[in-house]
Every structure is written in structure tokens, then in C-alpha cells.
Amino acid sequence: MEATIVSEMQKHYPVLLKEIISVFSPQHGGTFIDCTFGQGGYSKKILDFENTNVIALDRDIESEKIANQIKKNFEDRFTFKNIKFSQLNNLKLKNENIRGVIFDLGYSYTQIKDPQKGLSFETDGKLNMQLGLNSYSAEDVINKLDEKELEKIFKFFGDEKEGKYIARNIIKERLKNKIDTKALVEIIDKSKKRKNFKVHNATKVFQALRIFVNKEISELISGLINATKVLKKDGILGVVTFHSIEDKIVKYFFKSLSENKSISRYKPVTEQAEILFDLIEKKPILPSEKEIKENQPSRSAKFRYVIKKKDFYDFDTDVKEKFRNLIEIENFGVKL
Numbered sequence: 411m412e413a414t415i416v417s418e419m420q421k422h423y424p425v426l427l428k429e430i431i432s433v434f435s436p437q438h439g440g441t442f443i444d445c446t447f448g449q450g451g452y453s454k455k456i457l458d459f460e461n462t463n464v465i466a467l468d469r470d471i472e473s474e475k476i477a478n479q480i481k482k483n484f485e486d487r488f489t490f491k492n493i494k495f496s497q498l499n500n501l502k503l504k505n506e507n508i509r510g511v512i513f514d515l516g517y518s519y520t521q522i523k524d525p526q527k528g529l530s531f532e533t534d535g536k537l538n539m540q541l542g543l544n545s546y547s548a549e550d551v552i553n554k555l556d557e558k559e560l561e562k563i564f565k566f567f568g569d570e571k572e573g574k575y576i577a578r579n580i581i582k583e584r585l586k587n588k589i590d591t592k593a594l595v596e597i598i599d600k601s602k603k604r605k606n607f608k609v610h611n612a613t614k615v616f617q618a619l620r621i622f623v624n625k626e627i628s629e630l631i632s633g634l635i636n637a638t639k640v641l642k643k644d645g646i647l648g649v650v651t652f653h654s655i656e657d658k659i660v661k662y663f664f665k666s667l668s669e670n671k672s673i674s675r676y677k678p679v680t681e682q683a684e685i686l687f688d689l690i691e692k693k694p695i696l697p698s699e700k701e702i703k704e705n706q707p708s709r710s711a712k713f714r715y716v717i718k719k720k721d722f723y724d725f726d727t728d729v730k731e732k733f734r735n736l737i738e739i740e741n742f743g744v745k746l
């Protein structure tokens with residue numbers, strides 16, 4: 411068993427690790443929350459520094475196996491919880507001195523290679539895409555939502571320009587057969603007039619389905635809000651994103667709370683929200699050429715962080731309003 415875990419870990423490459431450690435500086439000790447434990451790349455590195463504690467979360471129960479290995483060496487300093495990071499506020503962390511909260515969004519190498527997870531268009535089988543603790547699968551979405559809803563998911567979550575034809579052909583095909591991964595790839599190939607030779611035809615639709623099935627937009631927004639609530643003054647909130655929607659949300663959330671303006675429509679100007687964050691670097695930190703060469707998937711990673719300036723645990727943010735159209739699309743899932 412141990413051998414499997416070790417060999418899987420060797421394939422795994424924690425993105426921007428050096429940069430993350432330099433920003434969070436665990437050499438000074440403290441408690442850190444790793445919201446996306448995965449294969450434990452960040453957690454293990456932080457635990458290497460004495461006087462650190464790590465609370466790690468992951469929605470994928472598979473991560474628990476790796477967490478249990480780490481627990482053997484760091485019994486008193488490491489805790490793992492199989493929960494979604496949107497539930498961070500249920501951890502009762504009010505009295506903990508949280509120095510940092512880290513998110514490394516998306517999925518891991520192990521997850522994309524797992525045929526049971528059905529995340530990739532390269533593996534045959536059932537359309538799934540559930541990372542863990544989900545309410546429905548990609549198969550439910552493709553076989554049950556209506557044409558207009560599918561078209562919106564492909565357009566807004568995948569920026570797929572030909573989503574209309576793809577959605578139409580899905581509806582036609584599912585009257586005859588249940589659609590699995592292979593059938594979906596064939597429908598996309600058939601529907602797309604504009605061929606892109608650099609990117610696989612199915613990339614955008616698969617990204618859109620993954621975002622939808624895992625409710626990545628509302629997860630991220632609630633995760634950011636709850637992470638901000640548990641952080642103490644001088645605590646750091648850092649996020650690694652992999653697609654433009656995630657990055658837009660993080661950028662907006664950080665910027666809107668680091669500016670001196672009223673961010674609430676409901677409060678009079680006299681009760682202006684105080685500045686909550688220090689945004690040290692406006693531009694995201696990107697992987698070096700060396701890292702991209704060693705680990706191709708890191709090429710789309712962007713790391714942004716802020717430092718909390720106040721001991722405020724309740725604050726106003728209009729981030730949900732700002733991205734309401736995307737949250738409404740995710741809510742198509744309530745009928746599944």
C-alpha cells in the first residue's frame with residue numbers, strides 16, 4: 411500500500427511551492443489551513459518547519475490515505491478533514507491563531523489519471539467528474555439538463571463559442587442512447603466547425619462540466635469569504651488559480667477589499683467599510699520557465715495573495731452579486 415502512495419506522490423508536483431513557502435514563511439511557526447490538501451505537497455513542506463500546525467481539507471476521500479501517512483509522523487501538529495472548503499466556517503476555529511490559508515484550486519494529476527473520476531476526455535467510460543461530496547455527476551448533467559441550460563454552461567464556464575450546436579446535438583443523441591465520455595467527445599467533434607489544432611476539441615466542454623459538477627464558482631466564493639473570517643490580523647490568504655474565471659473572482663475579491671470605498675450598496679457612506687487587506691503585489695506570481703518545463707500543467711497557474719490588516723471577522727463584500735450570473739448557472743443543478 412505504502413509503495414503505491416509513494417510512487418503516486420513522485421508523479422505529483424506541487425505548483426509554485428517555493429513561491430508559496432516564501433510568501434507564507436512557515437519558519438516563523440503558526441497554524442496554517444491547506445484548503446486543497448491533494449497529495450499533501452504544501453502541507454508536508456509546512457510541517458517540515460518546527461512550531462507549525464496544519465489543518466488540511468480535501469473533498470476527495472482518496473486524500474485521506476495520504477493524510478493518514480503524514481499523521482503518523484506529525485500526530486500532534488496535523489489534522490485532516492474530508493470536507494469542502496466552503497464549509498471552513500464549521501471547523502470552529504475562532505480561537506486558533508490562523509496565520510495562513512492556502513487554496514491550490516482544481517484537480518491533481520492523480521485525479522485526472524483516475525478513470526473512475528472521469529475527468530479526462532482521454533479515458534473511456536462513464537462521465538463522472540465528481541471530485542467528492544457532490545450531488546450529481548456529469549452524466550446527470552448531460553443526460554438531464556435542457557438544451558438552453560447546457561448551452562449556457564458551455565459558454566460561460568468553458569468559453570465554448572460553438573456550445574449551441576454541441577448542446578443541440580447532445581439533445582438529439584440522448585433520445586437514442588445514454589451519453590458516455592466517448593460519445594460526448596464524438597458529438598463535440600461532429601458539432602465543431604472551427605477546428606483548433608493546438609487544443610483538443612473537447613477541452614472547453616470538459617472544463618465547463620467539471621466547474622458545473624463541482625460547483626467551483628460558489629465553492630470558491632464561499633471559501634474566500636470563510637477563509638477571510640477565520641484569519642487573524644497579519645494572516646495571509648493565498649490562492650493558486652488555473653482558469654480565467656477563478657482568477658477573475660480572486661482578483662476582484664482581493665482588490666475590492668483592499669480599496670478604500672464603500673463596498674456595500676446597503677450601507678450609508680458614513681459607515682464605509684474599512685480596508686481589510688493589504689494587496690502587496692497587484693500582478694499574480696507565475697511559475698518560472700524552469701517549473702513549466704518540468705511540469706507542463708503549471709503553465710496556467712497564477713498565485714495571488716493578500717495580508718489581512720484587521721481583526722474583523724464580519725465584513726461586507728459584493729462578490730456574490732458581482733458573479734451572480736455564474737452562480738445562477740450553477741443553480742441549474744438543483745433539479746438534478
Ligand SMILES: C[S@@+](CC[C@H](N)C(=O)[O-])C[C@H]1O[C@@H](n2cnc3c(N)ncnc32)[C@H](O)[C@@H]1O
Pocket residue numbers: 422423424425445446447448449450451452453467468469470473493494495496514515516517518541629
Ligand atoms: C491541485 S490539487 C492540490 C494539490 C496540493 N496543493 C498538493 O500539493 O498536493 C487540488 C485539490 O483540491 C481538492 N478540491 C477541489 N475543490 C475543493 C473544494 N471545494 N473543497 C475541498 N477540496 C477541494 C481536489 O480534490 C484536489 O485534491
